Every structure is written in structure tokens, then in C-alpha cells.
Amino acid sequence: MSSEQEQVQVRFTTQQVKYAVNDAPILVPSNFKRYGLSEIINNLLGHEKPVPFDFLIDGEILRTSIAEYLTNKRLSTENVITIEYVESMLPPTPLSAFQHDDWISSVQGSKGLFLTGSYDNMVRLWNTSGQCIATLSGHTDSVKSVAFGAVNDHNVKVYSGSLDHSVLAWEYSFDNDHHQVLYECKGHKAPVEAIAVDTKNKFIASASADATIKVWKTEVPVDDERENAEGGSKKRKKTEPKDGRKIKTAALTLTGHVGGVNAVAFDTTDSNIVYTGGWDHSIRSWDVEQQVNLVTKNCEKVVLDVDYSAKARLLATGHADNIIRLWDPRSEDGTNVKLALRGHSAWVSSVSWAPNSEYALCSGSYDSSIRVWDIRSKGSLYTIDAEDASKKDKMLSVDWDGERILSGGEDKKLRIFKARV
DSSP: OOTTTOEEEEEEEOSOGGGOOOOSOEEEETTOOHHHHHHHHHHHHTOSSOOOEEEEETTEEOOSOHHHHHHHTTOOSSSOEEEEEEEOOOOOEEEEEEEOSSOEEEEEEETTEEEEEETTSEEEEEETTSOEEEEEEOOSSOEEEEEEEEEOSSEEEEEEEETTSOEEEEEEETTTTEEEEEEEEOOOSSOEEEEEEOTTSOEEEEEETTSEEEEEEOSOOSSOHHHHHTTSOSOOOTTSOTTOOEEEOOSEEEEOOSSOEEEEEEETTEEEEEEEEETTSEEEEEETTTTEEEEEEEOSSOEEEEEEETTTTEEEEEETTSOEEEEOTTOOOTTOEEEEEOOOSSOEEEEEEOTTOSSEEEEEETTSOEEEEETTSSSOSEEEOOSSGGGOOOEEEEEEETTEEEEEETTOEEEEEEOOO
């Protein structure tokens, strides 16, 4: 009997109750791949309109025929093969693109609003209609990172970190279309490369080229904290900003990195834990209250970005060797890369987990592409290329916001894609 005609016994299972079928073993041709297996499941379900499915054996998405998988894994065709199936993630589809005057360094979405930081020193707030509802001007150099704070029906607080060494806190009012600088976080001795806000909106963490991470309380200072720190009676120095903005001092400083810190992220289940990555090739976990470096993980290349998933309980990091690495932050092993995702052809500048999935994440790269990954698959599921691939504009930032993926980079466009998992 030829391999094309050979059949194997398969038991189908799923965790998606609405798609469950009888799990009794059935015979299927061993040369069937995803499409053929999808036909079987749709037939068993009696679907008039087929639903696309992905199939997993031992937790790995099937990208070949069953026979090839079994051969590669040196498994017998005599045994009953348990295959789990899940509804496929649809390819991301473009929704809109918002033009900027300069490179976009950072993007973030929250509750139907989009935030961008740009090399033109500006922070911009957008709505889903494509309107730029606020242009926040206050930095004296390029904005490297932006983050949302609290958002409600009346106002929104946002934060920005800049090459001018500062972090600014802003408030925009929907009621009167007014925005203001609430305060300036001052203390870094070099550019602020990344900022993050904890899920309770109580703390900002900033990572800097000065090799430190500073943590700031988000509450607005009653007085100029620097004046208070200097005795309270001193007059404002002439070198301080003339717009009367209040100065905030850091609650604490975390030191340990040897070289600039490029990335910072709060643990989304514990605001006392912060993750960082930098030029010293290390990913570090910190206890904020104790100001202690809990765990240091080392790898071969510079760490450009870090993101934590509460669902997967994993850290994803982007690197200068084109690889995305996944880590278990609870493990104290310093080199325990759980998984390496390969596909990009240049530095991976940005990574972002899907908030509603423990398996999906997206990445942006200097190769001008965005890739969408399912960590159960050996390769990326989808690649979104630049609108003008010939220009090779670097992708500098991505953010997975609900059912949207946002991106920004050297093409000067905030691009928004629909991405459902």
C-alpha cells in the first residue's frame, strides 16, 4: 500500500465546546493536511459554511501532513493519534492608516483611543474615526515611548518618555477639548528609552540609556517636589521650564544593568514586579518595593523590547539577532529560553502579546514587517509587509490592543489592522 493510500486512526478533541464532535477514533488518510482535516470536522459538524480550523498534535500546530509529522517525530502509524483542533486565527486585515510628519517611535491603544510618540517631539491622541483629537507638545527632543494611564468618559491620562531625559504626564479632557502637562518626571541622566504603567495606574516605570530604571508614583504632586526636596523655600531656578509645570522626583531607582536599558514592562498581575532588558544582553526581574533584582536571564544579543503575558505567564523579548525569545520569569535558571521564534530577517524592535490569548503575539522588525505568531507553531502565522516594501522602512513599535494590531515606524504612519483570536 502506498503512503498516499495509508490511513491512520485519529481521535479529534477540542476545548471549544460549540465545535465538539464524537471523540471515537476514526480512520483518515495519512497524507491529509490542515485543509483535508478541516473538511472532516466541518462534515462531522454538518456545517453548510465551512469554518477553518488549525490542528495540534502534542501541543504543536500541524504544518505538514499527518504522515510527515509522524515520520519527523519517529512515531508509529499503528497508534491512535489524538489531534486537537481550534478555530483558525484569521489573517489581519487593514482598517486604517494615520499619517505623521516624522517617524513613529511608539504606539499604544486603549478603549478605542490610540496614542503615538514621534521623532517630531510630539505625542498624539487619536480616535477610531481617524481624528487626531490632541497634539501634545512639551518635549524638547524626540519622543521614544508612550503609555496610557487611566481612561474614563471625561478624561484620559497619558505618559511619554523622551530623548530629552524626561517623562511627561498629560491629561486630556473630552468635555472641553483641553490638554495640559500635569508634571514632569525629572532625574534621568540620559535619554528615556521606554516607559510602562502598571495595571492599577499607580506607577510609571522608565528605562533609560543611563543604565537605570526609575519608578514614579502617578499622583499629581501638590507642590514642586524638587523645591520641597531642596528645602521648600528656594525659588524656582531659571533653568527650570517656564510653563510652570510641576517637577516630580522618582520614588525609587533600580540599578544593576551594565549599559543602557531599552525595555520595561510591569507584570500585569503584580504591580510590584517589573521586567527590563538592555544592551548588556540581560532580561531582569525586579521587586519594586524591595528594590531587588530577583532574577537575571542572559542571552547572546541585545534586548530591544520586552512584554509580559498574564495568560501565558511568559515574557517575550525582541533582540538584535532577529529572534524572539520566550522566557518563564518564575524560573531562576538564568538561560532557560522556553522557545525561540525565527522568521524576521533584521532586528526585532517590538513585541506585544495578544491580550485575549495565551498563544498569540505580534512583532515588529527593522525588516519592515509585522509578524503574527502562535507559539504552538514553528513559524509565524502571518506576515504583514510594509505598504511600500521597496523602501524597507524600519518597524519601530507594535501593540496588540483588543482585536486590533497597531504599528508605527519609519513610514510615518500609524497603521491599524483587525486581528481576532
